[in-house]
Amino acid sequence: MTAVLETPPKIDDRRAPAPKSPQRTLSRVADALLTGISKIAAIAVLLAVWEAAPRLGLVDATFLPPFSTVVQAWWDLAVSGKLLDNTQASLVRSLSGFGLAVAAAVPLGLLIGWYKPVATLLGPLLEVFRNTAALALLPVFVLLLGIGETSKIAIVFYACAWPILLNTISAVRAVDPTLLRLARSMDLSGFRLFQKVILPAAVPTVFTGIRLAGAVSILVLVAAEMVGAKAGLGYLINASQFNFAIPQMYAGIITISAIGVLFNQVLVSLERRFTSWRVPVGA
Amino acid sequence: MSAHIEFRGVTKRFEVKVRGSRQHTEFTAVDTIDLDVERGEFVVLVGPSGCGKSTLLDLLGGLTAPTGGEIVLDGKQVTGPGLDRGIVFQQYALLPWRTAQGNVEFGLEATGVPRRQRAARAREFLDLVGLTGFEDRHPHQLSGGMRQRVAIARSLAYDPQVLLMDEPFAALDAQTRESLQDELLRIWQRTGKTVVFITHSIDEAVYLGQRVVVLTSRPGRVKETVTIDLGDRTKQDDLRSSTEFARYRHRIWDLLHDEVSRAQQQEKEVVGA
């Protein structure tokens, strides 16, 4: 009996994933293909309905032109260079606000999460502002900063900062207490503790906040551009509607969605890279 | 000549809130503990749950300070944590973002072992706990027993004089636990470390300890110290079913029996209050 128990731990290796066999790889590829197809299928159906509904007279083609007409309009906008100019204007604002928010909210969140006095000091303030919708403050930003770039970047910054800040704070607070005890038992300095334990432990949750902020940055920007702007995708959509250029309006909307999806995809793959050590979901 | 580790009248009280009021009362977790541990000795502390075993280990680890008395390690009073003591926690406390190798190196980073030596040293200690070939696995890819092996390797790697273990095998299944007990005895013999081991399992206490210190239920005091004379466990087959083993087990069971029922009584009183 003991002889069995003393054999190397390979036998009690139940939780370790089995080595890849060619068969498994094959079935995995098939799985990926299948999910890929079903993902595309839903969108294809949506587009088909969009194409068919106006043509069959189910909806008014003036307000919802067939998808092919919208694609044509999108192409014309792209060729004329208008699309690029507006996209660029939006992206610059969006990414600046988002980047500034990451740069400011992550360190601030770490500070608030770790130092009780800072949390006590800033807690009530946070409570008030996090419950005030960013867009409700848009007029205030316009009043204070004008309708130029500053106010747009500022509102994106403001809206993006919240998810990042709140997630970072809870990330620090949720660090496994046994890890803190371990670090303390090893007499780690405050700086090393932060660098080697708190920061890496917080990364996944911080990234969740960053991903949320990515979506927020586009949402808020479009709204801001609709209120007062001379360029940007929000402006393009709003102006097209105003001029009754409905296909162009949809072209703008599609571009926004595509950018949103792309941005999210980039953030998700970044997140994967940094948190590859995490327990796979469902394992 | 004074002992390697000395507990001299160690008492620990906690301030606890009285429910439904703002007042605090004092709560004695461990009470005037006197205990000597020799260098290289394997001492097991056993007692009913809640009797202050973990509190004692925290005190020895320097994670908390005693309310009364003192703990002396090699003639110096313990005033804080240090790398001369390595703690192995029941919950393993592995860094999930690091591999087995990285977790062992984590211990070495604190001691200032040069980077180049760290990797080799970590591999050496993973080998000691039987984990060669698993260096690149992350904790979630390891079984519970293997995780605890990594944690033991980490504590040993930075070469503390004393290994403090707080119910390290309590979360493992019986077979894994027994194989790890053998492994631990083997490592102890090879490295000559002083081990202070906590458990609430009588079998584990008898199997591992050269001396078993039986604690009373709350507040924890030393009830009796039993010297276990079973020779070299690793050289014997099926020691657990020998009559000698049974005798020791019964003796400690006797000592603990009253304490366990007293502890359960206390729990009932707390719930009923």
Ligand SMILES: Nc1ncnc2c1ncn2[C@@H]1O[C@H](COP(=O)(O)OP(=O)(O)O)[C@@H](O)[C@H]1O
């Ligand atoms: N930080 C603390 N504050 C208040 N009470 C504590 C604290 N730590 C432990 N205790 C209490 O001290 C007693 C002993 O705890 P512990 O040492 O964890 O027991 P054991 O490890 O023997 O199960 C328990 O009743 C526990 O509730």
Ligand SMILES: [Mg+2]
């Ligand atoms: Mg305990």
